[in-house]
Amino acid sequence: MSLSVHLRQLGSPQRVLLHDLQLEVPPGHILTLMGPSGSGKSSLLAAIAGTLDVLSAGQLHFDGQVRLDGQDLSHTPAARRGIGLLFQDDLLFAHLTVAENLLFAVPPGPRDQRLAAVEHALAEAGLTGLGARDPATLSGGQRARVALMRALLARPRALLMDEPFSRLDAALRAQFRPFVFGHLRQRRIPALLVTHDVADIAEADRVLAIGIPTASGPADA
Amino acid sequence: MHRLPRLAAATALLLVVALPLVATTALALAALADAAGWQALVQDPRVPRALGLSLWTGLASTVLAWWGTAALLAQASVRGSLQRMARSLPVLLATPHAAFAIGLAFLLAPGGWVLRSLSPWLTGLDTPPHWPTTQDPWGLGLIATLVAKEIPFLLWAAATQWQREDLRARWRAEQALATTLGYGPRRAWWRVVWPQLAPRLHWPLLAVLAYGLTVVDLALVIGPASPPTLAVLAWQGLQDADPVANAQGAAAGGVLALAVGLAALASHRLIGGPRAGRLDGERAARQTPRTGWPPGLLLLAGLYALVLLALAAGSVAGQWTFPAFWPQTLSLNAWRSVAGSSGSLWTTLALGIGSTTLALAWSVAWLELAPRRWDRAVRPLLYLPLALPAVLWVVGLYGLVLPLRIEGHWSGLLLAHTLMVLPYVLLSLSPAYQGFDPRCAALAASLGRAGWPFLLQVKWPLLRQSLAASAAVGLAVSVAQYLPTLYVGAGRFATVTTEAVTLASGAQRALTSAYAGLQFLLPVLGFALAARIGRPRRFTVAPP
Numbered sequence: 232m233s234l235s236v237h238l239r240q241l242g243s244p245q246r247v248l249l250h251d252l253q254l255e256v257p258p259g260h261i262l263t264l265m266g267p268s269g270s271g272k273s274s275l276l277a278a279i280a281g282t283l284d285v286l287s288a289g290q291l292h293f294d295g296q297v298r299l300d301g302q303d304l305s306h307t308p309a310a311r312r313g314i315g316l317l318f319q320d321d322l323l324f325a326h327l328t329v330a331e332n333l334l335f336a337v338p339p340g341p342r343d344q345r346l347a348a349v350e351h352a353l354a355e356a357g358l359t360g361l362g363a364r365d366p367a368t369l370s371g372g373q374r375a376r377v378a379l380m381r382a383l384l385a386r387p388r389a390l391l392m393d394e395p396f397s398r399l400d401a402a403l404r405a406q407f408r409p410f411v412f413g414h415l416r417q418r419r420i421p422a423l424l425v426t427h428d429v430a431d432i433a434e435a436d437r438v439l440a441i442g443i444p445t446a447s448g449p450a451d452a
Numbered sequence: 453m454h455r456l457p458r459l460a461a462a463t464a465l466l467l468v469v470a471l472p473l474v475a476t477t478a479l480a481l482a483a484l485a486d487a488a489g490w491q492a493l494v495q496d497p498r499v500p501r502a503l504g505l506s507l508w509t510g511l512a513s514t515v516l517a518w519w520g521t522a523a524l525l526a527q528a529s530v531r532g533s534l535q536r537m538a539r540s541l542p543v544l545l546a547t548p549h550a551a552f553a554i555g556l557a558f559l560l561a562p563g564g565w566v567l568r569s570l571s572p573w574l575t576g577l578d579t580p581p582h583w584p585t586t587q588d589p590w591g592l593g594l595i596a597t598l599v600a601k602e603i604p605f606l607l608w609a610a611a612t613q614w615q616r617e618d619l620r621a622r623w624r625a626e627q628a629l630a631t632t633l634g635y636g637p638r639r640a641w642w643r644v645v646w647p648q649l650a651p652r653l654h655w656p657l658l659a660v661l662a663y664g665l666t667v668v669d670l671a672l673v674i675g676p677a678s679p680p681t682l683a684v685l686a687w688q689g690l691q692d693a694d695p696v697a698n699a700q701g702a703a704a705g706g707v708l709a710l711a712v713g714l715a716a717l718a719s720h721r722l723i724g725g726p727r728a729g730r731l732d733g734e735r736a737a738r739q740t741p742r743t744g745w746p747p748g749l750l751l752l753a754g755l756y757a758l759v760l761l762a763l764a765a766g767s768v769a770g771q772w773t774f775p776a777f778w779p780q781t782l783s784l785n786a787w788r789s790v791a792g793s794s795g796s797l798w799t800t801l802a803l804g805i806g807s808t809t810l811a812l813a814w815s816v817a818w819l820e821l822a823p824r825r826w827d828r829a830v831r832p833l834l835y836l837p838l839a840l841p842a843v844l845w846v847v848g849l850y851g852l853v854l855p856l857r858i859e860g861h862w863s864g865l866l867l868a869h870t871l872m873v874l875p876y877v878l879l880s881l882s883p884a885y886q887g888f889d890p891r892c893a894a895l896a897a898s899l900g901r902a903g904w905p906f907l908l909q910v911k912w913p914l915l916r917q918s919l920a921a922s923a924a925v926g927l928a929v930s931v932a933q934y935l936p937t938l939y940v941g942a943g944r945f946a947t948v949t950t951e952a953v954t955l956a957s958g959a960q961r962a963l964t965s966a967y968a969g970l971q972f973l974l975p976v977l978g979f980a981l982a983a984r985i986g987r988p989r990r991f992t993v994a995p996p
Contacts, residue, residue, distance in 0.1 A: 282894035284455070288824055309897035316898040318891050326913045326989050335909065336899040365991035385899040 233257045234279075234389040234421040238295035241271055241278055248274055248291070254439060256389070256421035261412060263424045263435040270442030272425040276391040279423070280316055281309035299388050315387030317395040321378035323366035329353070329377055330362030336384040352380040355414075372403045379411055383418070390415060390422040396431065408434060462822040466830060469814060472852060472871060473836055480840065480848025484706040489699025493707070496700065498679035506682040507711060509591040509675070510665030513598035514715075517660055520599060520748065521606035521653075522646060527746030529627070529645065530637045537749055538611035542924065542983065544604035544756055546975035548932040550953050551968040553597045553673040555759030557586040557956070558766050558965065560593060563774050565762055571775035580774050587677045594675040598667070600755055602660045608925075609656035610649060612880060612918075616887035623648065650723045655831070655879060657719055659838040662712045666705075666841035669934035669949070673956045682708055686843040687935070705844030712839060760972065766965030786962035790970060793946075800931055800947040800974060807869035808926035811877040812919070818878070819885045820907075835875045846939040853940055860942030868936035877926045884918035917986030924982035928975035948974065 234256040242248040248271030256262045264272045277283040278293035281304070297304045297312075304312050323332050330349050337345045353359050356376040358369075366374060375395070382390060395411070396404045412434060415422045424435060432438050484490075493499055528537045559565050563580035571577040586593050614620055623645045630640035666683045675681050680688075682704050689701025770781030790797075818827070837845060849868050850859060858864035888911060896906040912919065934949050952967035 277894065280894065280898055282897055285890050285893045285897070288890070289455075308902060309894070310900050310902035312898075313900075314898060316891075316895050318895065320891075322889070322892055322895050324892070324910055324914065328991060335896075335901065338900065363992060368991075381899070387898070391898075 232300050232388050232419065232421060234423070235298045236275075236279055236295065237298075238275070238278075238293070240294040241274055241291065243290050243292065249441065252441075254423075256423060258419040258421055259416045260437065261415060261422045261424055261435040263426050263432050263438045264441055265426060265432065265438060266441035272441055273393050275441070276316070276393055276423060276425060279389075280314045280391055281307065281312050282316070285309075313386070313388040315382040315385055315390040317378060317382050317390065317392040319394045319397050321366075321374040323374055323377060323381075325367065327366070328362060329358065329364050329366055329369065332366060332377060333362075333381050333384055336381045338386065348384060352384055356380045371399055372407060375399060375403070375407055376410065379414065383414060383420075387420060390420050392422060392424045394425055394427070396426070396428065404428070404430070458821050459823070462818070462826060465814065465818050465821065466826070469871075469874065470830070470833060472867065473833055476845065476848035476852050476871070477836055477840065478848070479851030480702075480705070480844045483699070483702035483844070483847045483851065486699035486702070488696050489701075489703040492696050492700040493703040496685075498685060499682065499704070502679045502682040502685045502704075503707065503711075505591050505676055505679070506665055506708065509594045509598065509671075509681060510661065510711075511715060513595045513602065513664045514657070514661045514719075516595070516599045517602035517606060517664075518657060520603045521610065522650075524603065524607060524746055524748045524752075525610055525649070526638055526641045526646070527748055529641045531744060531746060533745060534611075534614055537607065537746065538615065540749070540753070541604055541608045541611060542921075542979035543976060544752065545608050545925070546928055546972065546979045547601070547756060547760070548928070548949065548971045548975065549597070549601050549667070549670045550673060550932065550934065550949055550956070551763065551971040552601055552756075552759055553670045554952060554956050554964055554968040555763040555766075556593070556597055556600075557674050558762040558961070559758060560585045565758070565777070568775050568777050578775060586674055589676050589678075591676050591681070594671055594681070597670060597674050598664050600752065601670075602664070603752060606653060606656055606660060609653050609879065612883040613649060613652050615918075616883050618887055618889075652883075654719070654723060655835060655838075657723065658716050659835070659875075659879075661715050661719060662839050662841070665712050665715065666708045666843065668842060669953045672953060683841060683843055686841075690843060690847065690939070701843065702847050705841045705847065708841040709844055712841060716839070760969075763965045763969045763972065766961050767969050769962055769965075772961075783962065786960075786966035789963055790966045793951075796946040796948055796951050797970065799945050800949070803865060803869050803933075803937075803947065804927040804930040804974070804978075806866050807873045807930045808877070808923050810866075810870045811874040811926050812881075812923050814874060815878045815881050815922070816885075816919070819882065824886075834878060837872050838875050842935045846935045849936060849940050859940060860944045862945075865937065865941045865945055868940040869930045869933055872933055872936060873926045873929045876929045877922045880922040880925045881918055884915055888915060917988075920982035920986035921979075924975070924978040927978040931971060931974050 236252070236254050238249055238252040240247055240250045252275075254262065264275065266272055274283065274287065274291055277286045278291075278295070279297050281297075283291055283293050295305075299313070304314075323329075324335065327335065330353070333349045333352050334345060337348050349362065350359075353362055356373075356379070358373060358376065361369070361373070366377065369377065378395075392411075396408060399407055408431065424431060426432065524537070525534070528534045557564070561580075562583050562585055564585070567575065567577065567580070567585075614623075626644045627637070627640045630644045631637055635643060667681075668683050668687045671681045671684045675684065679685065686701045686704035686708065689697045689704060692698060692701070765779065767786050768782050768784060769779035770783035770785075772779040840848075846868075849871070853859040853861075853864040853867065856864070858867070892910060892914075893902075893906060896902065896910050901909065931947070932949055933947070934953055937945060937947050937950055948967055948971045952964060952971050955964040955967055958964070
């Protein structure tokens with residue numbers, strides 16, 4: 232599964248944020264997007280996920296194409312794109328338990344299988360036995376892992392991450408980053424990561440600078 | 453939902469509400485065109501003093517309520533008790549104006565508890581004196597009642613902002629930052645938080661202002677009587693069989709509308725007032741941090757407790773001669789009488805539940821579907837029932853329901869109540885609804901749950917506290933309606949409020965207290981139910 236984006240223009244009638252951008256993310260690859268604040272990185276993720284209208288309250292418009300394995304998703308609603316999102320905040324739903332947050336993401340099917348998927352995800356995240364807990368009682372690192380597992384349980388065909396590590400301290404970031412990247416590579420999910428952290432860039436496959444006069448290239452270039 | 457169907461649905465929603473609102477306003481203004489009414493108004497010798505009283509009571513009560521609210525918020529902020537204060541508001545908010553006025557009148561009346569507690573040992577009185585302690589000619593009782601009733605409303609409006617997680621976190625951080633720059637907590641509040649909060653309370657302040665200038669039921673109970681305020685004079689004219697008196701009543705409503713408009717323009721100054729935002733760098737002396745309830749709120753709550761106690765005691769009092777502090781005999785006759793005429797209770801409940809349901813459904817749909825700029829543009833229209841004098845509003849409403857042949861009918865009454873309830877529900881719900889993190893919608897969509905599944909499983913459960921509180925506010929507003937019920941209902945429908953206000957002018961203390969008590973109990977039950985529905989989920993597994 233590969234993700235490709237051909238952007239002609241992104242912005243409002245008053246201000247163009249991005250134009251003439253093309254990017255290709257092969258299966259299991261992680262492309263980091265970096266650039267100054269306000270350069271349109273988060274808006275680009277929203278446009279790819281199909282949530283630009285919701286997140287910009289209809290202010291921004293995307294002119295371009297989003298393809299997953301060649302399939303044009305430009306007119307597919309967000310809920311049917313199969314593109315997962317991870318934000319800076321974990322956004323665990325406060326009215327649901329940890330397990331219910333995970334169950335929310337599991338596609339429809341026999342209840343036993345759905346619950347088994349949740350238990351498996353909890354185990355993978357090292358959170359066995361914590362499913363009935365209030366998410367507010369988890370540590371920052373635990374919450375971040377639940378958020379990732381929730382995104383993965385929806386079986387995304389691509390994952391978009393908007394500074395998902397920035398709220399974690401350095402030690403937790405160092406643990407969580409390989410955890411996330413490992414899962415994505417193992418499941419061959421193409422991913423875009425918006426970040427300001429050079430450590431993220433170093434461990435990603437490629438880097439694309441937006442709004443800075445530099446060319447894109449391999450992360451280790 | 454796609455953009456075009458969404459806009460079409462928003463347009464339909466707008467039309468459903470805008471048409472009756474615009475028609476009512478136009479018909480109300482049309483009633484002002486009768487020259488005979490204006491002539492009669494100009495020639496009525498009571499009008500100058502009545503207008504003066506309206507301006508005095510309305511403006512004084514608004515300014516005092518605004519400053520009282522600001523001071524209470526500052527006290528609560530310094531003491532870290534804003535959240536606790538917000539939780540205590542429903543009981544104060546639920547007390548209808550008329551019930552509060554009746555209770556306060558029983559406290560302050562010459563035969564009331566205040567004089568009973570001082571007699572005869574201090575006053576030497578063994579019969580009630582002929583003092584103008586209620587319905588005083590200066591309108592002081594009316595001002596006191598308005599201030600005591602409007603402070604909880606403004607506090608609640610502030611709480612709806614404060615309970616937005618994003619604003620709360622930002623303001624707390626900014627206040628903390630100001631204290632690190634050497635400002636005391638109280639000064640940090642006044643300099644940093646209040647200037648940001650005050651403009652967000654503009655619409656609630658206008659509602660308070662318009663209400664204070666134009667209130668009728670409260671003024672009938674505790675306001676000056678000869679002459680009364682202009683709103684009461686207008687109401688008396690509207691009830692008259694003489695068409696010229698009707699036109700004079702409408703004209704008086706027009707004068708009040710003008711007064712509200714001018715005062716609304718001046719209210720910008722009031723909002724800027726407490727800012728005192730001179731950035732002079734002056735720091736207050738460090739205060740010792742205090743905790744607990746703000747003293748001002750305790751005072752207010754104490755007054756409410758006394759008023760409600762007066763209603764409770766009054767409703768079961770049998771023989772109660774002056775200056776006995778407690779009734780000599782107790783009787784349930786008043787409550788039996790209330791139970792015997794339960795029709796008014798059921799009418800009140802049916803109207804309250806019906807109008808609240810309609811207003812809440814409309815508000816949710818509107819907030820969900822309407823683009824923000826549409827919402828901003830039509831808010832003044834939606835808030836018209838708050839800004840126009842009630843006496844003028846009911847004239848327009850009557851003009852609307854008459855050709856539809858629903859005057860004196862249940863459907864007309866439901867329409868009248870819904871149009872009054874709607875702005876309050878919208879005011880109550882908007883901060884939480886519009887403050888809802890849009891990333892949750894994006895996240896849910898990325899997990900395959902957009903549209904109804906997202907609303908039913910995520911958004912509305914997370915907003916249930918605000919939804920329930922807004923419904924309780926709607927019920928309280930409907931229960932308190934007096935003029936629309938009488939006028940649009942053509943006197944054919946009795947509610948607990950119309951009964952309480954009508955009885956207040958008579959001498960049946962027990963029955964009046966019982967109806968006023970019931971008028972208080974219904975919204976309290978609504979708020980209690982809302983608190984239960986809206987309480988956060990309790991997770992079964994405790995943290996280690």
